Amino acid sequence: MADTRSKLLEGAMRTIRSHGIAGASARTVAAAAGVNQALVFYHFGNLDTLLTEACLVATRARVEVYREELAKVNSLRELLDLGRSLHEEERALGNVAVLAQLLAGAQNETALTEPIREALGLWVAEIEAVLTRVMAKTPLGDLADAAGLARAVSAAFIGLELFEGVDPAGANAALNALDQLGALVEVVEDLGPVARRALRAKLRKR
Amino acid sequence: MADTRSKLLEGAMRTIRSHGIAGASARTVAAAAGVNQALVFYHFGNLDTLLTEACLVATRARVEVYREELAKVNSLRELLDLGRSLHEEERALGNVAVLAQLLAGAQNETALTEPIREALGLWVAEIEAVLTRVMAKTPLGDLADAAGLARAVSAAFIGLELFEGVDPAGANAALNALDQLGALVEVVEDLGPVARRALRAKLRKR
DNA sequence: GTCTATAACGAGATAGAC
DNA sequence: GTCTATCTCGTTATAGAC
Numbered sequence: 001m002a003d004t005r006s007k008l009l010e011g012a013m014r015t016i017r018s019h020g021i022a023g024a025s026a027r028t029v030a031a032a033a034g035v036n037q038a039l040v041f042y043h044f045g046n047l048d049t050l051l052t053e054a055c056l057v058a059t060r061a062r063v064e065v066y067r068e069e070l071a072k073v074n075s076l077r078e079l080l081d082l083g084r085s086l087h088e089e090e091r092a093l094g095n096v097a098v099l100a101q102l103l104a105g106a107q108n109e110t111a112l113t114e115p116i117r118e119a120l121g122l123w124v125a126e127i128e129a130v131l132t133r134v135m136a137k138t139p140l141g142d143l144a145d146a147a148g149l150a151r152a153v154s155a156a157f158i159g160l161e162l163f164e165g166v167d168p169a170g171a172n173a174a175l176n177a178l179d180q181l182g183a184l185v186e187v188v189e190d191l192g193p194v195a196r197r198a199l200r201a202k203l204r205k206r
Numbered sequence: 207m208a209d210t211r212s213k214l215l216e217g218a219m220r221t222i223r224s225h226g227i228a229g230a231s232a233r234t235v236a237a238a239a240g241v242n243q244a245l246v247f248y249h250f251g252n253l254d255t256l257l258t259e260a261c262l263v264a265t266r267a268r269v270e271v272y273r274e275e276l277a278k279v280n281s282l283r284e285l286l287d288l289g290r291s292l293h294e295e296e297r298a299l300g301n302v303a304v305l306a307q308l309l310a311g312a313q314n315e316t317a318l319t320e321p322i323r324e325a326l327g328l329w330v331a332e333i334e335a336v337l338t339r340v341m342a343k344t345p346l347g348d349l350a351d352a353a354g355l356a357r358a359v360s361a362a363f364i365g366l367e368l369f370e371g372v373d374p375a376g377a378n379a380a381l382n383a384l385d386q387l388g389a390l391v392e393v394v395e396d397l398g399p400v401a402r403r404a405l406r407a408k409l410r411k412r
Numbered sequence: 413g414t415c416t417a418t419a420a421c422g423a424g425a426t427a428g429a430c
Numbered sequence: 431g432t433c434t435a436t437c438t439c440g441t442t443a444t445a446g447a448c
Binding site for chain 4: 252
């Protein structure tokens with residue numbers, strides 16, 4: 001059986017998933033973990049530390065799982081497809097939801113800012129690495145900024161997660177639209193050398 | 207001077223802006239409004255109703271402001287540029303932040319779901335209308351889904367807003383990257399008839 | 413419509429026994 | 431390391447005077 005610390009981390013995740021950050025108190029988390037309320041403060045000092053630690057541990061675990069799948073990606077189209085299934089898996093597990101809840105909480109609670117930036121950074125770093133790799137093969141390679149794109153993609157993921165909470169059908173339509181847009185990127189990837197040069201010239205003009 | 211109802215709506219906005227939804231209690235909102243705490247319940251019944259009403263009123267006002275500017279947009283590039291300045295203005299005013307906070311709260315509080323979906327819908331409808339109009343002029347017109355795209359864009363905006371709260375530099379990099387990506391769209395818009403047909407064929411294959 | 417007062421409760425956190 | 435008991439505070443919401 002798990003030790004108290006792990007039980008509390010697990011309890012924190014479960015509580016945020018089902019009741020949001022607003023419903024996560026030392027009492028509710030301890031109850032979900034099946035341990036005494038005072039142990040939150042014994043093991044973590046305060047509630048915020050427990051919540052952020054839980055988020056970090058869980059995010060590290062999930063990023064680890066996806067690292068090898070991301071390493072197999074060889075085109076932007078494949079990345080888009082993996083992104084969609086990743087979104088659906090994480091949505092079902094409620095992991096991104098926890099990140100989103102803490103991110104919202106971090107806007108006005110400075111104690112959360114740093115740890116949540118770090119958790120977000122784990123995803124960003126992974127996405128940036130893959131983007132850099134696959135973009136090198138396209139005409140966009142030396143013109144678009146993989147670092148910035150990785151951050152845009154991460155932010156969009158969080159936003160979509162929250163959007164889905166109030167309008168699942170709308171979120172689905174959004175994902176389908178992005179799929180279609182992906183076809184555009186595919187076209188660019190398959191461009192012949194002549195068209196490639198034309199595109200580069202256009203892009204440089206900006 | 208404004209009546210109590212308006213003062214409370216204004217107080218709710220200010221409180222959520224500066225302290226998030228977690229810091230918005232009947233007492234803090236009433237204090238920000240300069241009125242008695244009990245009046246929250248007299249005028250709105252409960253706190254959630256006040257918060258969602260405030261968000262709806264504010265969103266309606268902002269959408270109204272941007273409607274005429276959006277009507278002037280004639281290309282995806284112009285829309286992208288307007289989007290960026292809109293993001294910066296709303297960020298400074300803290301309006302999108304309120305929407306994001308309530309959206310996060312709505313994930314686990316069913317009383318918030320419907321009103322927030324409605325507020326979000328105000329932006330979505332506006333963006334969808336513009337997208338439909340400008341996309342009709344491009345080769346994407348009859349292939350990409352304006353409704354889905356509008357939802358994706360809205361979700362991404364919310365996500366970016368939250369991202370900016372913990373990593374402003376990263377959010378800025380994300381916006382710059384989207385700007386560069388916009389150039390790609392511009393290229394598509396300027397495609398000659400031959401390339402246009404080639405693109406359409408490619409897109410239809412998917 | 414607005415106020416005071418208060419009921420009823422849950423919150424974070426700590427002291428101290430075991 | 432874990433427990434009970436408790437302090438102190440803020441919370442929603444209502445009753446009732448004005």
